[in-house]
Amino acid sequence: MPGENLSRDEARERAALLSVDGYDVSLDLRSAVGDEAGDGPRTFRSVTTIRFRCAEPGAASFADLIAPSVTAVSLNGKDLDPGEVFDGSRIALTDLAAENELVVDAECAYSRTGEGMHRFVDPEDGEVYLYTQYEPADSRRVFANFEQPDLKAPFRFEVRAPEGWTVWGNGAGELTDGVWRFAETKPISTYITCVVAGPYHYVTDSYSRTLADGTTLEIPLGALCRKGLAPYFDADDVFLVTKQGLDFFHDHFDYPYPFGKYDQAFVPEYNLGAMENPGLVTFREEFIFRGKVTQASYEGRANVILHEMAHMWFGDLVTMEWWDDLWLKESFADFMGAFALVGATRFENGWITFANRRKAWAYRADQLPSTHPITADIRDLQDAKLNFDGITYAKGASVLKQLVAYVGQDAFLEGARRYFKRHAYGNTRLGDLLSALAETSGRDMAAWSRSWLQTAGVNSLTPQVLLDAEGRIDELTVLQEAAESHPELRPHRVAVGLYRLEDGRLVRYARAEVDVDGPRTVVTEAAGAEAPDLVLVNDDDLTYCKIRFDETSLETLRGHLGNVTDPLARALCWSALWNLTRDALLPARDFVDLVLRFAGRESGIGVLQMLHAWANSALVHYVAPDWRRTGGRLLAEGTLRELRLAEPGSEHQLAWARFFATVASGPADLQLLRGLLEGTEQIDGLVVDQELRWAFLEPLASHGVADEAVLAAELARDDTASGKRHQVRCLAARPSEAVKAQAWAQLVESDALSNALVEATISGFAQPSQRELLAPYAPKYFAVIERVWAERSIQIAMHVVQGLFPSLQDSPETLAAADAWLAAHEDVAPALRRLVLEARDDLARALRGQACDAAATVDRTP
Numbered sequence: 119m120p121g122e123n124l125s126r127d128e129a130r131e132r133a134a135l136l137s138v139d140g141y142d143v144s145l146d147l148r149s150a151v152g153d154e155a156g157d158g159p160r161t162f163r164s165v166t167t168i169r170f171r172c173a174e175p176g177a178a179s180f181a182d183l184i185a186p187s188v189t190a191v192s193l194n195g196k197d198l199d200p201g202e203v204f205d206g207s208r209i210a211l212t213d214l215a216a217e218n219e220l221v222v223d224a225e226c227a228y229s230r231t232g233e234g235m236h237r238f239v240d241p242e243d244g245e246v247y248l249y250t251q252y253e254p255a256d257s258r259r260v261f262a263n264f265e266q267p268d269l270k271a272p273f274r275f276e277v278r279a280p281e282g283w284t285v286w287g288n289g290a291g292e293l294t295d296g297v298w299r300f301a302e303t304k305p306i307s308t309y310i311t312c313v314v315a316g317p318y319h320y321v322t323d324s325y326s327r328t329l330a331d332g333t334t335l336e337i338p339l340g341a342l343c344r345k346g347l348a349p350y351f352d353a354d355d356v357f358l359v360t361k362q363g364l365d366f367f368h369d370h371f372d373y374p375y376p377f378g379k380y381d382q383a384f385v386p387e388y389n390l391g392a393m394e395n396p397g398l399v400t401f402r403e404e405f406i407f408r409g410k411v412t413q414a415s416y417e418g419r420a421n422v423i424l425h426e427m428a429h430m431w432f433g434d435l436v437t438m439e440w441w442d443d444l445w446l447k448e449s450f451a452d453f454m455g456a457f458a459l460v461g462a463t464r465f466e467n468g469w470i471t472f473a474n475r476r477k478a479w480a481y482r483a484d485q486l487p488s489t490h491p492i493t494a495d496i497r498d499l500q501d502a503k504l505n506f507d508g509i510t511y512a513k514g515a516s517v518l519k520q521l522v523a524y525v526g527q528d529a530f531l532e533g534a535r536r537y538f539k540r541h542a543y544g545n546t547r548l549g550d551l552l553s554a555l556a557e558t559s560g561r562d563m564a565a566w567s568r569s570w571l572q573t574a575g576v577n578s579l580t581p582q583v584l585l586d587a588e589g590r591i592d593e594l595t596v597l598q599e600a601a602e603s604h605p606e607l608r609p610h611r612v613a614v615g616l617y618r619l620e621d622g623r624l625v626r627y628a629r630a631e632v633d634v635d636g637p638r639t640v641v642t643e644a645a646g647a648e649a650p651d652l653v654l655v656n657d658d659d660l661t662y663c664k665i666r667f668d669e670t671s672l673e674t675l676r677g678h679l680g681n682v683t684d685p686l687a688r689a690l691c692w693s694a695l696w697n698l699t700r701d702a703l704l705p706a707r708d709f710v711d712l713v714l715r716f717a718g719r720e721s722g723i724g725v726l727q728m729l730h731a732w733a734n735s736a737l738v739h740y741v742a743p744d745w746r747r748t749g750g751r752l753l754a755e756g757t758l759r760e761l762r763l764a765e766p767g768s769e770h771q772l773a774w775a776r777f778f779a780t781v782a783s784g785p786a787d788l789q790l791l792r793g794l795l796e797g798t799e800q801i802d803g804l805v806v807d808q809e810l811r812w813a814f815l816e817p818l819a820s821h822g823v824a825d826e827a828v829l830a831a832e833l834a835r836d837d838t839a840s841g842k843r844h845q846v847r848c849l850a851a852r853p854s855e856a857v858k859a860q861a862w863a864q865l866v867e868s869d870a871l872s873n874a875l876v877e878a879t880i881s882g883f884a885q886p887s888q889r890e891l892l893a894p895y896a897p898k899y900f901a902v903i904e905r906v907w908a909e910r911s912i913q914i915a916m917h918v919v920q921g922l923f924p925s926l927q928d929s930p931e932t933l934a935a936a937d938a939w940l941a942a943h944e945d946v947a948p949a950l951r952r953l954v955l956e957a958r959d960d961l962a963r964a965l966r967g968q969a970c971d972a973a974a975t976v977d978r979t980p
Contacts, residue, residue, distance in 0.1 A: 122184060122207045122681045123498050123499050123500055124182070124255065124265065124266065124498060124499045125498045126440055126441075126442070126496060126498065128498055129266040129268070129440060130181075130264065130440070131239065132179055132264065132269070133266065133268050133269060133439075134173070135172060135173055135174060135177055135179055136170050136171065136172055136173070136179060136264060136269065136302075137170065137171045137173075137269070138168065138169070138170045138171075138264060138269050138270070138271035138445055139169040139170060139171065139271060139272075139274070140168075140169050140271050140272045140273070140274070140302075141166065141167070141168055141169075141261075141263065141271055141274065142167040142274045142276075142277045143162070143164070143165075143166050143167075143261045143273065143274070143276070143311075144163075144165040144166075144278075145162060145163070145164055145165075145260070145261070145275070145276075145277045145278070145287075145313065145488065146162055146164075146277075146278045147235075147248060147277060147278065147279050147280070147285075147315055148162075148278055148279065148280050149161065149162050150162065150228065150237055150246050150248055150279075150280060150315075150316075151246050151280045151374075152412060152853040153491065158186070159186055159228065160227065160228045160709075160826035161185075161186055161187075161225040161226060161227050161228070161677065162225070162226055162228065162235065162403070163223070163224075163225060163226075164185070164222075164223075164225075164226045164260060164262075165221070165223045165224075166220075166224075166261040167216070167219065167220070167222070168181065168219070168220045168221075168222075168262065168263065168264070169217075169219050169814035170217075170218050170220070170264070170271075170953075171216060171217055171218070172214040172215065172216060172218060173268065174214075174732055174792075175214060175215055175216045176208070176214065176659075177214055178211060178212040178213070178214065178343075179214060180208045180209060180210055180211055180442070181208070181209040181211060181220060181222070181262050181263065181264060182207065182208060182209075182255075182258040182262065182263055182264065182265040183204070183207070183208070183209055183222060183223040183224060183228075183258050183261075183262040183263075183352050184206070184207050184234075184256075184259045185206075185225060185226045185227065186225055186226070186227050187200075187224065187225045187434070188200035188209070188222065188224045188225075188864065189223040189225065189793050189808065190221070190222075191203055191204065191220075191221070191222050191223075191298070192221045192224040192735065193211060193214075193216055193218065193219075193221075193222070194215055194219055196349075199433070207258075209222065209262060209765050214443075215845040216498075216632070216841050216934060219924070222261075222262035224261075224262065224477045226259060226260055226614050227259070227474070228248075228943060229259065229892065230871075230872040231818075231873045231911045231913050231914050232387055232388060232389035232870070232873040232874075232875065232913055233250055233251060233259060233911055233912075233913050234250065234251070234252070234256045234257075234258045234259025234260050234479075235248060235249075235250050235259065235260050235839075236248065236249055236250070236251060236385075236387060238386045238387055238872075240344060240346055240386070240838075240839055241646040241836045241837065241838065241839055241842055242345065242346045242837060242839065243345065245316065245345065246316060246748070246765075247315075247316035247317075247318065247344055247385065247386060248314065248399055248589065249312075249313070249314045249315075249383060249385040250311075250312050250314070250720050251389065251390070251393060251400065251923075252308065252310070252312075253309045253310075253386065253390075253392075253393060254501060254502045254503060254843070255309065255443060255499045255500055255502075256309075257308040257309055257311055258308075258732060263308045263461045264441070265308050265309070265970055266307075266308075266589045267306075267307040267308075267309065267437050267438060267440065267441070267545065268440065268545040268787065268941075269307075269308075269440045269720065270303055270305040270306055270307050270355070270437065270544075271305055271306075271894070272303055272304065272306075273288070273302065273303045273306065273311050274299075274300065274302045274303075275287045275288075275289075275300045275311070275313065276298065276299045276300070277297070277298075277300075277313060277315065278295050278296065278297055279296045279298060279315050280297075280727075282302055283315055283316055284315070284317070284318060284320060285298040285313065285314070285315040286312075286313070286314040286315070286340075286342070286381055286383065286398055287300035287312065287313055287397075288300065288303045288310075288311060288312055288313075288377070288395060288396055289301030289310075289378055289379070289397060289399060290304070290338070290378060290379055291300065292701075293383060293784045294946040299456055299910065303396070303518075304376060304377065304395075304396075304543055305378075305543045306396060306434060306543075307437050310393075310395045310396060310433075310434055310966075311395065312393075312397075312398045314342070314383045314385065314398060314401065315401065316344075317345060318343065318344065318345070318383070319342060319343055319345050319347070319348040319351065319851055320340060320341070320342045320925040321337075321340065321341050321342070321351070321353040322338065322339065322340050323334065323353075323357045324337065324338055324339055325337040325339055325360070325364050325380070326362050326508065326713055327364070327365070327368055327374075327527060329374055330372075335368075335374050335375070335468070336747075337364065337375060337378070337379065337380050337395045337831040338378075338379040339357055339361075339379075339381075339382075340379065340380070340381040341353045341357065341381070341382045341383075341384070342381065342382075342383045342384065342590065343358050343384040343385075343403060343406055344385075344386060344390070345837075346838055346839065347384070347403060347406045347408070350406050350407060350408050351384075351406050352406075352407075355416070355728065356382060356419075356423065358865050359419075359420045359423050359424065359463055360382070360423060360427070361378065362428070362458075362462040362463050362472070362656055363424045363427045363458055363462060363463075364380075365430065365462065366424075366458045366462035367427060367428065367430075367431065367454075367458065369955070370531050370534075371431055371534065371535060371538060372535045373431060373435070373535065373538045373539065373542075374846070376542075377395075377397045377429060377430060377434070377500055378397055378890075379394035379397050380397065380399075381397060381399070381403065382396045382398075382399045382400075382401060382423070382926045383398060383400045384400075384402070384403040384405055384406050385400055385401070385403055385478070386403050386874070387400070387788060387839075387872055387874035388400065388401070388402035388403065388871055389873055389913055391422050391425075392422050392425070392426045393426070394426045394429030394430065394434060394447075394451070394653045396430060396434045397425075397704045397878045399426045399780070400729040401423075401426075402749065404876065405419045405978055406421065406667060407809075408807075408808060408809055408840060409807035409808055409809030410772055410805065410807055410809075410810075411725075411767035411769075412463075412723045412767075412772060412773055413724075413769060414471070414575075414724035414728065415466075415899070416729055417459070417465040417468065417471060417724065418471075420459055420463055420465055420473075421455045421456065421459050421465075421807065422455070424455045424458040424459055424462075424463075424870055425452060425454070425455030426451070427458075428450065428451040428454035428455060428458070429447055429451045431534075431538055432446065432447050432450040432451055432454065432534075433446075433447030433448075433450075433451065435542055435543065435851055436537065436541045436542065436543075436544060436545075436546055437544075437545050437546070437811065438545065438547070439503035439545040439546060439547050439621060440496065440698070441494075441496040441499075441501070441505065442493060442494055442495065442496045443493060443546070443547055443548055444490045444494070444496070444502070444505055444510050445493060445494075445510050445514040445571070446546060446548070446551060447512025447770050447815060448506070448510045448511050448514065449492060449510060449511065449513075449515050449517070449518055449663075450478065450514075450515075450518065452511045452512060452514065452821060452951070453514075453515035453519060453759060454517035454520040455515075455579060456468045456469060456471075456472045456476070456515070458476060458779070459639075460776055467534075467685065467686075467698035467724075470685055470686050470689045470724070471551065471688065471725075472515070472519075472659075472694055473659040473686065473689055473690055473693060474689040474690075474692065474722075474725050474728050475517055475724065475728055476511075476512040476515065476516075476722065477512060477659075477693065478693060478728070479511070479512045480508045480509065480511075480512035480513035480516055480576075480662070481507030481508075481509035481576055481664060482508060482700075483507050483509050483512075483513065483958075484508070484509060484513055484575060484576045484595055485575075485601070486955075486956050486959050486960075487708075487955045487956070487959050488952045488955055488956050489509060489574045489575060489604070490505070490509060490574050491509075491571060491572045491573055491574050492510065492513060492514045492517060492570070492571045492572075493499040493548055493567075493572055494509070495570045496758070497948075498948060499956075500912065500948065500949035501914055501948065501949060502948065502951055503916070504916075504949050504953070509523060509574075509689075513576075514724075515570070515663060516661075517570045517662055517852065519610060519612070519659075519660070519661075519662075520570070520660060520661045520662055521555075521566070521570075523611045523660045523661070524561065524566065524611055524622070525555060525559035525561050525583050526559065528556070529559035529560075529561075529756050530555065531559040532558040532560065533551070533554040533557065533558040534554075535556035536554040537550065537551050537554045539739075540554065542631070548567065548571065552564065552567055555883075557690075565675060566609075566891060569606060569608045569609060570608060572611070572979040573604065573606040573608075574604045574606075574663065575600055575601050575603065575604025575605075576601075576663065576664055577598050577599065577600050577606075577607060577608055577618065577663045577664070578595050578598070578599045578600075578663065578664040578665075578666050578667035579597070579598055579612065579634065579655040579656060579663045579665060579666065580596070580597045580599070580668070581594060581595070581596055581597075581609065581614070581653040581655050581666075581667070581671070581720055582594070582595045582596075582597055582668060583649070583650070583653060583668055583670070585649055589648070589649050590646055590647060590648055590649060591625060591644050591646060591647045591648070591650075592613075592645065593640060593645065593874070594614070594640070594641040594644035594653070595639060595640050595641065596612070596614065596632070596634050596638075596639045596641060596643070596655055596919045597637065597638055598610070598634055598636065598637055598638070598639070599637070601748075603888065607635075607636055607637060609633060609634070609635045610633070610634040610635075610656075610660075610661040610663060610853065611630055611631065611632075611634075612631070612632060612634055612655060612656045612657075612660055612661050612663075613631050613632075613657040613658045613660055613662060613911065614629070614630050614631075614632060614641050614644065614654070614655055614656075614657060614658065614889065615628070615629050615631070615652075615653070615654040615657030615658075616628040616629070616644065616647060616650040616651065616652075616653060617650055617651060617652035617654060617674075617687070618648070618650055618651050619651050619674075619681070619683070622678075622681055623681050624651065624652060624674070624678055624681045624683060625683050625684075626654075626657070626684065626687065627647075627648075627650075628647050629657060630643035631660075633659075633907065639967055650670075650671075651670065651674045651678075652667075652670075652671045652674045652675065652682075653667070653668060653670075653671050653904070654671075654687055654690060654691065656690065657687060657690070658686065658687065659690060664694070664695035664697045665690060665691075665693070666694070666695070666698070667694065668890065671677070673884075675691055675695065675712075675948070676708075676712070679691060679692075679695075679712060679715075679716045680715070680716035680719040680720075683720060685722050686723070688720070688725070689722065690871070692725065692728075692729060692732075693708060693816075693921050695712060696709065696732050699732075699736060699740060699967065700740070700963060700965045700967065702732070702966040702969065702970035703970070703976075704970075705970055705971045705973075705974035706736040706737075706740035706741040706742075706941050706967055706968075706970070706971045707736075707741050707745055707749060707971055707974070707975075708928050708974070709732070709733070709740075710733055710736050710749055710752070710753060711731050711735060713730075713732070713733040713753075713756075714717055714752065714753065714756040716728045717730075717733075718760045723769050723770060723773060726770065726773055727773050727777075730776075730777040730780070733753060734753075734777075734780055737749050737750060737781070737886075738754060738886045738926075738962075739928065739964040739967065740964060740967035740968060741923070741967075741968065741971050742968050742971040742972035743928075743968065744972075745971065745975070750781060750783055751783075751784065752776050752780055753781045754778070754781045754783060754784060754787050757774060757777050757778045757973060758778055758787070758790075759777050760774045761774040761775055761801065761804075762801065765803070766801075766803020766804070766805035767804075767805075768803070769799075771803060771804055772804070773811075775804055775813075775861060776813055778791075778811070779791060779813045779814050779817055780817070781818070782817045783821065784885060787817075788817065788818060788821055789816045790812075790824060790940060791818055792818060794806050794814060795814055802935060807833075808836050808841075809840075811832065811836075812832070812836075812841075812844035812848070812888045815828070815829065815832060815844075815848050816844075816851055816882070819848040819849070819851045819852050820851040820852065820853060820882075820885045820887060820888065821853065821879050821883075821887065822853050824848070825852070826849065826852075829848050829849055830846050830950065831844065832844075838903065841873055842875075843875065843878045846875050846878040846879055846882065847879070847881050847882040848879040848882060848884065849861075850879045850880075850881075850882030850883045850921050851882035851885050852882075853885075853887075853888055853891060854891075855891065857901045858888075858891060858892065859938065860881065860885070861879050861882070861883045862895060862898070862922075864879055865879055865883070865916065865918055865922065866898075866902050866906060867878070868911060869914070871913060873913060873917070874910075875916070876914055876917050877917060877921075880918070880920075880921035880922060883922070884921070884922070884925075884926060885920075886926060888926075889926050889927065892926055892927065893927055895922070895924060896924035896927045896935065899922055899923065899924055900935055900939045901951065902918050903918070903954070904943065904946055906918050906919065906921065907946070907947060907950045912949075915950075916953065918951055919950065919953045919954065919957075920956075920957065923961075924956070925957060925961055925964070928964050928965060928968070929965075930965070932961060933954070933958065933962055934963055936954060936957070936958040936961065937958070939954065940955065940958065963979075
């Protein structure tokens with residue numbers, strides 16, 4: 119990775135000097151098929167012509183390229199010596215003219231890490247599939263360019279591919295004389311150009327709309343996946359959501375979709391959820407469901423489709439100048455994904471999922487030592503890579519939801535419309551959007567921005583209720599607190615809900631909207647109301663904050679959480695209780711108990727699956743170690759009980775079955791899983807399809823019940839790319855010193871595994887039931903991570919550094935080892951330090967939670 123970085127200062131200097139008129143890129147991908155390469159990387163030919171201007175003739179600059187070799191370089195008709203001008207990541211350019219033409223002929227490498235031109239060989243049929251993934255700066259692995267978002271230009275691509283293949287690009291393509299040629303793009307940034315090539319299964323449709331001027335907008339639609347996934351590909355549902363989204367955004371943005379066609383490619387071994395390449399959006403192929411899944415999975419896919427579509431305007435049409443303002447695209451896309459999901463599709467409860475799942479990601483990220491303002495300080499590309507995080511996405515989206523409540527939806531959307539028209543095909547900073555919103559809302563956006571976008575940390579809001587002599591509310595106040603490290607108290611527009619028990623149901627009988635500002639705010643509208651059993655601050659989830667409870671409310675929830683009638687209010691209560699658990703204010707075993715008593719009554723399938731994840735995390739990380747065995751037994755027993763009680767064939771039954779596989783550990787549990795696999799046991803309505811078989815096999819493997827032969831037989835039954843990933847995970851999960859040593863060597867000492875198999879091996883390696891077996895790897899981790907960071911691509915290095923941190927060795931000794939490493943490595947890459955700091959903080963939080971849980975046991979001892 120050294121030498122491949124690019125600093126913000128370098129990018130600003132180059133942007134001030136250069137402007138780009140256009141690219142012609144010619145790729146020869148015929149080398150993708152044939153015998154596997156020998157010792158060196160498999161390569162393809164890439165020839166790029168860049169036409170650009172220089173504001174200071176005679177000046178020097180550089181182009182970006184990461185490639186094994188460069189065959190030829192010419193600048194303004196003069197041949198340059200590649201050995202002199204190319205250093206492996208940059209091409210030095212000197213004595214530039216006012217108008218320039220650079221031609222670079224290079225041998226670029228196919229990738230197995232999901233960065234650049236990724237090459238995948240399908241084990242099912244031997245077919246080869248290619249796709250590109252660039253964000254933030256990997257297009258330079260495929261063609262020479264100026265790799266920064268503010269040097270936009272039109273692109274023309276041509277691609278030579280193996281016979282029988284189809285090639286897709288950002289623009290419409292046509293095969294002529296063996297060459298695929300693509301329509302010139304609008305001016306776009308390098309990182310959103312895209313090529314997908316191979317024998318993909320392709321389905322087409324179309325979208326049309328009459329515009330305000332009476333003309334008709336026609337958008338060809340396409341969806342593609344590997345041939346092996348074609349039997350499972352529900353393209354009709356993908357197209358349905360796509361059309362609903364296009365209608366929604368055209369209705370609200372008043373700017374027609376500007377990029378011609380709209381293809382969506384579901385590709386293998388993808389590192390992200392999806393990527394907003396205009397005209398050719400790429401998704402991870404796991405969004406094609408090989409087995410039965412719950413509606414939460416379909417909702418999640420629809421949300422991602424709409425998120426990427428929102429990027430066509432927020433990010434592609436108008437792009438941030440540098441990665442500091444990444445929120446200008448990701449926060450808006452995250453918000454717009456949920457906004458459109460609720461406004462345009464069948465998933466009307468999208469805001470509940472947002473409150474329960476997306477905000478949980480934000481709350482965790484905002485309490486890490488690496489938290490940062492939504493408008494971040496991004497010094498270089500490594501910083502940028504790590505800032506695709508819960509702050510930039512979920513907190514930013516939460517803050518935009520608060521902004522809509524602050525300025526009003528109409529003013530917000532009108533500000534967006536002006537922003538698009540004013541900056542189409544250009545680049546922007548924070549102030550450009552704020553000025554448009556200030557115009558349409560009349561609000562002081564500078565003050566709002568200082569509080570919400572330019573400070574870090576999450577506030578806590580706690581209700582305080584004083585009753586009069588008649589038992590009515592004398593005064594209801596909202597107390598606002600902030601962490602010492604980030605003391606900003608923000609203005610919040612919140613709804614405060616008052617709930618009471620009526621015939622066993624917790625229902626809202628009063629609601630007041632109030633502007634919370636400062637440490638103490640009185641809710642005047644509540645005076646004189648009857649005493650509530652539950653006060654829910656931030657009812658309706660208008661703002662971004664951690665909800666706390668007064669003692670009466672907390673006791674009410676302990677006894678009646680399942681009786682909260684409103685599903686959003688119930689989800690907010692669950693989220694608040696989980697935050698209390700993570701903050702060591704609620705014993706983790708109490709949270710597990712709440713899940714055991716009330717999760718079976720949860721109607722929202724997305725909320726239920728989130729509760730399963732939280733309960734498992736509480737058991738693995740936050741309960742006192744001496745209660746883990748008891749807690750695990752109680753959780754497994756309760757989960758099996760709910761599984762048997764669930765409606766046969768329902769998605770709730772499926773969710774409980776998957777969770778049972780996660781927590782199963784005792785002999786009877788494992789025997790039941792084995793019987794379900796072999797057909798000797800049955801649960802009425804539960805269909806054990808191939809994906810569920812693998813889910814059952816992992817606990818069997820991790821507890822030594824399913825050996826290598828069993829897993830090999832299962833792979834023979836499911837000899838696919840998905841099956842291989844599952845088998846690799848299960849193999850690494852087996853409780854054997856030799857197995858762990860082999861997995862460690864594959865991850866740390868070799869780069870033979872693809873990105874997908876690296877993830878699968880890490881997932882299998884770290885089993886909560888194998889703490890003692892994994893203990894020797896804690897010191898090894900701190901000894902190798904600096905070398906891993908230096909030798910591997912940033913994507914793989916991130917997987918290894920995050921995934922192998924010894925979090926299961928949850929002891930003060932491991933915490934001290936992390937602190938010692940950080941103290942001794944103050945000068946390592948900031949991105950590496952950030953990852954270790956984050957993992958160290960999670961470990962410290964777990965230890966605090968365990969101490970809280972252990973203290974609760976002492977307190978309850980008679």
